[in-house]
Amino acid sequence: MVPLSYYLVLGGILFACGITGFLIKRNLITIFMSIELMLNGVNLSFVAFAAQWRALSGQVFVFFVMVVAAAEAAVGLAIIIAVYRNRETLNVDRVNLLKL
Amino acid sequence: MTPDLHLWLIPLLPLAGAAINGLFGKRFSRQAVVAVALAFCGAAFLLALSIAARFSSLTLPHTEQLATWLRSGNFQIDFAFYLDQLSFVMVMVVTGVGFLIHIYSVGYMWEDTGFYRFFTYLNLFMFFMLTLVLANNYLVMFIGWEGVGLASYLLIGFWFLKDSAASAGKKAFIVNRIGDFGFLIALFLLIKHFGSLTFTDVFAKIAPLSPETAGVGLLTSIGLLLMFGAAGKSAQIPLYVWLPDAMEGPTPVSALIHAATMVTAGVYMVSRSHLIFERAPMAMMVVAIVGTLTALFAATIGVTQTDIKKVLAYSTVSQLGYMFMGCGVGAFSMGIFHLMTHAFFKGLLFLAAGSVIHAVGGEQDMRKMGGLRTKIPWTFWTMTAATFAIAGFWPFAGFFSKDAILYRAFQSNWIYWAIGVFTAFLTSFYMFRQWFLTFFGEYRGGKDAAADHGGHGHGGIHESPKVMLVPLVILAILSVCGGWIGSERFDKFLSPVFHPTAVVQEAAPSAPAEEGPSEGLLTSVSIAAAALGLGLAWLLYVKNPELPGKIAASLGAFYTAVLNKYYVDEIYAAIFVKPLVDGSRRILWQTVDQGVIDNTLNETADGARDVSDSVRHMQSGNIRSYAGWVAAGAAGLIAYMVWMGTR
Numbered sequence: 001m002v003p004l005s006y007y008l009v010l011g012g013i014l015f016a017c018g019i020t021g022f023l024i025k026r027n028l029i030t031i032f033m034s035i036e037l038m039l040n041g042v043n044l045s046f047v048a049f050a051a052q053w054r055a056l057s058g059q060v061f062v063f064f065v066m067v068v069a070a071a072e073a074a075v076g077l078a079i080i081i082a083v084y085r086n087r088e089t090l091n092v093d094r095v096n097l098l099k100l
Numbered sequence: 101m102t103p104d105l106h107l108w109l110i111p112l113l114p115l116a117g118a119a120i121n122g123l124f125g126k127r128f129s130r131q132a133v134v135a136v137a138l139a140f141c142g143a144a145f146l147l148a149l150s151i152a153a154r155f156s157s158l159t160l161p162h163t164e165q166l167a168t169w170l171r172s173g174n175f176q177i178d179f180a181f182y183l184d185q186l187s188f189v190m191v192m193v194v195t196g197v198g199f200l201i202h203i204y205s206v207g208y209m210w211e212d213t214g215f216y217r218f219f220t221y222l223n224l225f226m227f228f229m230l231t232l233v234l235a236n237n238y239l240v241m242f243i244g245w246e247g248v249g250l251a252s253y254l255l256i257g258f259w260f261l262k263d264s265a266a267s268a269g270k271k272a273f274i275v276n277r278i279g280d281f282g283f284l285i286a287l288f289l290l291i292k293h294f295g296s297l298t299f300t301d302v303f304a305k306i307a308p309l310s311p312e313t314a315g316v317g318l319l320t321s322i323g324l325l326l327m328f329g330a331a332g333k334s335a336q337i338p339l340y341v342w343l344p345d346a347m348e349g350p351t352p353v354s355a356l357i358h359a360a361t362m363v364t365a366g367v368y369m370v371s372r373s374h375l376i377f378e379r380a381p382m383a384m385m386v387v388a389i390v391g392t393l394t395a396l397f398a399a400t401i402g403v404t405q406t407d408i409k410k411v412l413a414y415s416t417v418s419q420l421g422y423m424f425m426g427c428g429v430g431a432f433s434m435g436i437f438h439l440m441t442h443a444f445f446k447g448l449l450f451l452a453a454g455s456v457i458h459a460v461g462g463e464q465d466m467r468k469m470g471g472l473r474t475k476i477p478w479t480f481w482t483m484t485a486a487t488f489a490i491a492g493f494w495p496f497a498g499f500f501s502k503d504a505i506l507y508r509a510f511q512s513n514w515i516y517w518a519i520g521v522f523t524a525f526l527t528s529f530y531m532f533r534q535w536f537l538t539f540f541g542e543y544r545g546g547k548d549a550a551a552d553h554g555g556h557g558h559g560g561i562h563e564s565p566k567v568m569l570v571p572l573v574i575l576a577i578l579s580v581c582g583g584w585i586g587s588e589r590f591d592k593f594l595s596p597v598f599h600p601t602a603v604v605q606e607a608a609p610s611a612p613a614e615e616g617p618s619e620g621l622l623t624s625v626s627i628a629a630a631a632l633g634l635g636l637a638w639l640l641y642v643k644n645p646e647l648p649g650k651i652a653a654s655l656g657a658f659y660t661a662v663l664n665k666y667y668v669d670e671i672y673a674a675i676f677v678k679p680l681v682d683g684s685r686r687i688l689w690q691t692v693d694q695g696v697i698d699n700t701l702n703e704t705a706d707g708a709r710d711v712s713d714s715v716r717h718m719q720s721g722n723i724r725s726y727a728g729w730v731a732a733g734a735a736g737l738i739a740y741m742v743w744m745g746t747r
Contacts, residue, residue, distance in 0.1 A: 019731045023724050092723075 007048030014041030028080050028090040032073075039069050107164045107234055110191060113144045114226035121223065125216030125267055134206050137219035139204045141226055143283015151183070152192065160184045160596065163236055163300070170655035175295055182236030182299060186597045189436060190233035190368055195441045197360045198226050200571035202650040204451050205352040207568035208458065218258060218350065225251035229361050233368060238287050238297040241369070245283065245333065248362045249276045255357060256349040261382055265348040272342040279339050283369075293318055303375045311379045323376050323383025326369065327390065334366025335417045336424060337394045341669055343417055347409040351454030354409060359416050359450050360443035367423040367439050371432040374598055378430070388428025388512070392519050395421030397666075399526035403533070404652075404663045407464045408453050411534050415490065416446055418527060422505055425516060431508035433594040437587055438501035444582045445489035445498055448575035452483035455564040455572065456538060466537040467649040473539040475561045478569045480539050482576040487535045489579040491528035492630045499627075500583030506626055507619050517622070521629050528633025536641040 025031050035052030043062045050058025083089055117140025125133050151158075161184035169177045183191075202222060209218050228251055232244025233580045250273075257269025290297055296307045312320050330336070335343035346358045357363070370377065370387060377384050395418045402414035419442050426435035457464055459476045473480045489496035492503065502524065510517035542559075563569070585593075640648050661667065718729070 019727075023728050023731070 004048055004052045008045055011041045011043075011045035011048065014038070014044060017041075026091045027091055028083065028092055028095075031092065032076050032080065036069060036073070039065055103163060105158075105164065105183065106147070107162075107183055108166055110144050111197070111227050111230035111234060113140045113147070113323070114223040114230065114662055116140055118220050118223035118227060121216050122220040125220060128216060130210065130215055131215045133219055137223055138199075138202055138206070141195070141199050141223060141445065144219075144230065145199040148191050148195045151188070155188070158183075160188075161300075169239070175291065177237060177239050177297060179240060180236040180298075181234040183234065184597050185594050186371060186436065187233050189440060189594070191230065193440050194226070194233060194361050195230050197443050197447050197575070198229070198356060200574055201352050201356040201360070201447065201451065204355075204454075204568050204571040205350075206563045208352050208454055211351060212350075214258065218255075221254045221258070222252055222353075222356070225255065225357060225362070229365070232365055236299055238299070238302075238616040241372075242283065242287065244371075245365060246280065246331075248357070248365060249273060249280070249333070252276075252346070252357050252362055255353040256346045258344040258349055258353065262348070266344075268345040268348040272346050275333045275339050275342040279329045281329075282325040282327075282332070283329025285328065286322045288317065289322050289325070299372065306375050306379060309379055311381055313381060316382065317380070320378055320383050323373070323380040324386060326373055326376065327383060327387050330366030330370050330424075331390065332366075333369075334363050334420050334424070335394075336366070336390050336420065337397060340398065340417045341672060342395060344410055344413040345663070347413050349409070351409065351450055351457060354413070355447045355450030355454070358413065360447035362715050363416065363420060364423070364439045364443065367420065367427060367435050370424070370427045371436055374427075374432045378606050384428055384430065386428075387424050388509075388516060391421045391424025391426070391428050392509075392516050393421070394418065395425060395523045396519050396526075397421075399523045399530065400662055401665050402530045403526060404659070405530075406467055408456065408466050408534065408538065408731070409450070409678070410467070411466070411530060412446070412449050412453060413530065415449075418523060419446065419490070420521075420636065422502060422520065425509055425520060426505035429505075429509050429512035429516060431505060432598050433591045434501065434504040434508055436586060436594060437590045438505055439497075441489070441497035441501040441579075441582050444575055444578040445486040445496075448482060448572060448579050449490065451572055451575065452479050453484060455479040455568055456483075458568070459561050461561075463545060466534060468545045469537070469538045469543070470541040470545075471543040472561065475543075478563055478572065482569075482572040483539070484535065485576040485579045487531045489583075491531050491633060492524055492626060495580070495584070496628060497579050497581070497583035500585075500587055503623050503626055504587035507622055510567065510622055519627050524626050525629035525633045528630040529637050530633075532634045532637035533641055536637055540642055541645070587675045 015038050018034045018036075018041060021034030021037065022031055025034060044064055046058045046062045046065070050056065050062075080090065083095055087095055089095070117136050120136050120140075121128070121133055125136075128136070137492050161182060164181040164183070166179040166181070169179050171177075202219075205218065205222065209215055210219065225248060228244045228247025230244070232248060235241035235244060241711040253269045253273040256272050257266050259265045259732065260269070285296060290302055294302050295708055296302055296305075306319070309319065312318075328339075331337045343358055347354055349358070377387065390531070398414045398417035398421060402418060405411045405414060419438070423438050423442070426438060455476065456469065456472065456479055459472065459479065463469065485496065489498040490498045506517055506520045506524070507672060509520055640651075666668075718725075
């Protein structure tokens with residue numbers, strides 16, 4: 001059996017990749033994908049713990065997260081399309097009309 | 101049972117007048133202001149007269165309880181008024197002379213822009229003064245005591261646009277405050293040891309005590325502190341310095357407050373507390389010495405002054421000294437007698453001086469007057485009466501009271517008497533000097549003053565209007581006749597206050613009267629002193645007008661010192677005022693206030709700004725930097741937990 005720590009380290013690496021991408025990327029879609037990556041890193045650790053402790057609640061959490069992530073993807077993509085239509089760019093540094 | 105006297109109305113009426121004039125006077129015409137002021141003041145006088153008319157049917161002392169002011173355990177202070185022979189005399193003097201001076205002020209102040217303000221203050225003063233003399237306990241007396249100080253401050257600084265007037269007002273107030281401090285401490289001592297401030301209670305507890313002959317005891321301390329308070333209010337050494345400066349006020353004010361009434365409050369207070377003083381021989385002696393020295397000291401300064409009002413101011417200080425001398429040798433009733441006659445003739449002197457000043461167009465320097473005898477005859481004759489009265493010539497009022505004091509002083513200690521007689525000579529000299537300089541010889545004012553005055557639509561030297569002359573004449577009559585009551589009858593009248601049967605007659609000095617000179621001899625000596633003063637003044641200022649200059653020159657430094665009032669003001673300024681001002685500026689203001697308090701605040705504010713300056717850069721508005729901080733924070737938190745877990 002694969003030890004729990006392997007899963008957790010993989011989840012941590014996925015999460016860290018997500019954060020890094022979120023922080024350094026300019027493109028909205030890439031940022032969006034980074035967020036999905038972070039969610040999946042967390043999901044991985046949830047299922048890993050669930051398997052380890054033979055508890056179903058971890059699996060249930062993952063489903064909830066997936067549902068929310070799907071909803072978020074729908075809304076987020078709609079916003080991205082709207083932004084692109086208005087600004088003709090997806091560079092976040094140029095989507096700054098609300099900033100002083 | 102004494103009928104209802106409505107004593108409370110006597111002070112309250114002038115207060116009502118002050119309130120009406122103070123609140124609405126600005127919109128009133130001058131006539132209306134006069135009507136209000138005179139009506140309320142006159143009503144108080146009429147009420148006092150009605151009491152006088154019923155006087156023989158009254159059972160005195162009469163107390164009128166109005167309300168409880170404060171109560172704390174057994175200690176209670178009431179708003180209550182107290183009428184006995186002493187306060188009756190004071191009420192008559194205050195309302196009577198006060199009313200006359202109100203009338204006079206109508207003429208004197210008519211053209212002043214602050215007309216309504218003047219009468220407001222004058223009425224306010226009457227309220228406080230009457231509260232002072234009618235109070236039945238020390239605390240209500242203290243209300244009046246402080247109140248007259250306030251009124252005095254307001255009236256000295258009446259022409260507050262003039263810098264000297266404003267600072268004279270301040271000086272009077274502050275010096276009075278120093279004296280009040282002593283008075284207050286005395287009151288605290290009374291509360292602590294006798295548990296009451298009501299006159300009757302306190303005196304009932306003091307009466308059985310025996311005199312403190314050995315050392316300084318409680319009564320001596322109380323007496324000395326009361327005397328200190330009285331010295332502030334009544335301008336005695338060492339606190340007399342404010343009174344001469346107080347002459348910055350309008351002349352009627354000088355007459356009412358700084359001659360006839362307020363400054364005598366100290367004498368009244370000491371007389372009221374006579375039981376305390378009679379049981380504290382040392383305090384009595386201090387009163388007598390202070391009075392005697394003040395009388396002499398002020399009289400010598402008076403000799404050199406050239407300002408007509410300043411002469412009178414020093415003369416007032418000197419005469420107050422006589423009153424304290426009288427109180428100090430146990431002749432309280434004579435002190436009050438002199439207080440009364442002094443109110444007549446000194447009030448008159450000031451009013452007449454005001455009339456002179458009015459006549460020559462605001463000039464106060466006597467060297468620029470002269471020859472006014474024929475031009476302002478009414479003023480001349482009334483002032484003559486007052487001058488003879490203050491100099492102590494028979495049968496004018498001042499003779500009787502001053503002579504009575506001197507006689508009693510001689511029985512106590514001949515030194516008091518000797519200084520008193522010498523002072524009487526000086527008094528006579530400087531008063532006749534003033535009389536001769538003002539009314540005799542040639543007019544020395546020059547044409548420009550008269551011409552300048554003509555610009556105001558008066559034209560030349562002129563007699564004052566009737567409204568000013570009537571009070572002068574009435575006071576002149578009183579100055580002549582006021583003393584005819586005689587000191588013995590006056591003494592008998594006041595004896596229920598000063599020699600109640602329960603009190604042991606104070607020790608022997610009345611017995612050895614047959615040894616030593618008789619009263620007749622002493623009287624002739626003091627009249628001779630007065631005549632000598634008159635003669636010398638005539639010699640120096642009429643016969644040989646150049647002689648005074650030569651004498652002054654030959655006296656050299658001494659004359660300069662006296663001319664400059666012995667440099668007392670300068671000495672006080674150097675010893676008390678300058679350290680206080682410098683200390684306040686350097687230590688309290690620049691070190692404590694600016695250095696500590698202000699700096700603490702400023703530094704705190706600066707520190708807060710510096711910290712926020714450095715921190716606010718985090719709030720960049722860049723979403724990714726926020727996310728970075730969140731991530732870093734989360735990483736830090738996890739690292740901490742991991743570290744804790746592995747320990």
